Amino acid sequence: MTMEFEFEELIEQIQNHYENRELSKIKEILSEINPADIAAILEELPENQRLLFFRLLSKEDAADTFVELDGDTQEALIHGISDTELREVLDELYLDDAVDIIEEMPATLVKRILKNTDRETRKAINILLKYPDDSAGSIMTPEFVDLKKDMTVEDAFKRIRRTGVDKETVYTCYVTDASRHLLGVTTVKDLLLHDYDDSIEDFMETNVIYLNTLDDQELAAQYFDKYNFLALPVVDMEERLVGIITIDDALDVIQEENTEDIQKMNAMLPTEKTYLKTTVFETWKSRFPWLLLLMVSATFTGSIITGFEDKLATLTILTAFIPMLMDTGGNSGGQASVTVIRAMSLGEVNFRDYFRVIWKEIRVGLYCGLTLAAVNFLKIWLIDKLAFQNDEITLLIDVAICLTLVVEIVFAKFIGASLPMLAKRIGFDPAVMSSPFITTIVDAVSLLVFFGISSAVIPQLH
């Protein structure tokens, strides 16, 4: 079923059944669609219907749907359901999902949730809650299949059959010793391709790639990207296996980090909710601080113009080229910074590549600068001067403008590539050093270069 086009139709059907009090038909519809879609539908429905329909779901669907809902809807549902219902949902949840939900809830609800879990689960949840935000520990689940090295394939399958139902994934199995140190890893595919009496020790992979609980979740994302794993083990300070990260959580991290990078690259503070669920006030809060900072910074650019006011007054035509020079500088710098930031967050570029990157950007800047200068030279001469007969324009003015273009573009590429790398080097987030910030710097420098070159080259300004 391709949901794209059927979504609104489904909601309409459900509304019709609701008006005709045909709850059994709604139950049937919901039982046939994926929990992610049920969640999307519930969120679109009026609040009084949500709880009603949620109660129509099978126990398993209810839990799977619950995980997919946004925090506000989850909160409202928890308020509405009984302790017994809550316990049923919680029983079905994987621990990492339970932790994600708890992290979003107000303290009173957290209490009620924890009260309705058994002691062991509560203990495990409390451990997970302690890992720092954005750490590998915060996105892992302690529910994985662990095997011993002297098990046979048959033993392993028995163990998976016995314990697998509660594990988020059974496909990657970890072999540990008595003190929970990681000895090796194997997959259900490998198990299936070996004989029942083969010993796991004989074919398990012993060079295991793993993370530490305190590693950044971004590193987890990079590993999944690079190694094509379905799950990645996480060890604690004593190198004991304490959890695994599954690819679905890594995918969420990847998308989250991408969105965050894109927001920072464009002068916004990151928001956690989806666009339509972020309130106007929250959106405003994420946007005005950078706008304000950049506005104040742009004042310096203004004062450069003020300092040159007298000369601009004698040759006002120069003012007309300021927007073009500023925009081109900003765009050139933005291209470089965004490219370098992206390459760094994909793990393609590190600080050790600094000089390689700068040398490349300077050459690219030179080529771009010469291309643009050539076109601009002809355009000013043929269109502005000859076609529109603007007599103020002289050959030297044209030369000054085009020379400025080349210098500012090379500078923009240099600064655009440098700042993100230097920022990362000293521990800042490189994504902040992108277009808007670079633009502000390049603007000021471009004007200084423009006024400097003009003063030197154009006789009227001497």
Place this chain on the structure above:
Amino acid sequence: MTMEFEFEELIEQIQNHYENRELSKIKEILSEINPADIAAILEELPENQRLLFFRLLSKEDAADTFVELDGDTQEALIHGISDTELREVLDELYLDDAVDIIEEMPATLVKRILKNTDRETRKAINILLKYPDDSAGSIMTPEFVDLKKDMTVEDAFKRIRRTGVDKETVYTCYVTDASRHLLGVTTVKDLLLHDYDDSIEDFMETNVIYLNTLDDQELAAQYFDKYNFLALPVVDMEERLVGIITIDDALDVIQEENTEDIQKMNAMLPTEKTYLKTTVFETWKSRFPWLLLLMVSATFTGSIITGFEDKLATLTILTAFIPMLMDTGGNSGGQASVTVIRAMSLGEVNFRDYFRVIWKEIRVGLYCGLTLAAVNFLKIWLIDKLAFQNDEITLLIDVAICLTLVVEIVFAKFIGASLPMLAKRIGFDPAVMSSPFITTIVDAVSLLVFFGISSAVIPQLH
């Protein structure tokens, strides 16, 4: 093993062993690391060593490493190895990976590759090659586990054990009828949790979410993101199951599409290679067209200034505020456009949300505008006028500037959110309608608003 810090050390070790002609030690090192890392190491080594070390790899590692190499290195290796070696690598490859490689190769090498595959594989490759770029068909593999509905769990496991070795994933199994129509789907986890004599028909999931071969690969990425699948079935025009997309390929698509969006959002044509592997010339080619277009467009902004030149000459102080107004307008519009583009590519926002989005952005714009205007009003009055004693500044000038800020920010938010949505509606890529493009429009409008308001409000300009 965390590779991050050990990478350069490993390369040094290998170089030392190479100088001492200890190839067996190199073989040992390579056998212990992940093929993705072997590929990264090979790419860093001098060309004459690559083939030598590639030949040290086990058959399986050789194929897995080969897939991870960049096109140029793959090409060089194919030139260096014998037909027998080539056949061994090709035998180990999954079909979708083989197709990816072939798509990058020059025609002569494609011939040699196809010559070294058996007839059936060649036929399958040729079918895959025909799907349009960026379609679901182009990233799928025809190698999946298919079951029949009257099979028992035991039958299913037998079938997986017999045919699984060549399948990219065995974890999701598809149940088809005699004419290859998709009846249901089940997973190895489900199989493991059922008794050996249970019939698949009784527990398979019959509401299967699938793609069509011609669907955009971006839709595949969205489905993986939303539904947490490990694989997604792809059907042809006659609704017959022809292949599956696995999550590792979906992840590649997600990262590719993210990079492409980020490039387009920042006035660049997408490049396919990683940053350090893109040549200066290729980088230039991806960057100068938009720079050029935006430079020429910025000329209109310049001519607005030219049209207002006389009035600017009577009150030159106004010129000093042009950079601030232009930058703030551009940044505000960029924030809106980038947010909306990202929300659309995550599938959070559709055209049916148009008025909701615009209404939200107008309010956010109003709030941001008022905040910035308030700060700016005080800043101009207290700092520029009182502290720096700039007597040219009057209350009405201050009012004109701040009024411009509010109007331009609201307009920037409106146009920034509108254009990407409208672009998508008429079939264009919304990512192109982002900051740099919006900036150019907002710049022109901001100046018109500024000059309009100034002329109306400030007596000297009447």
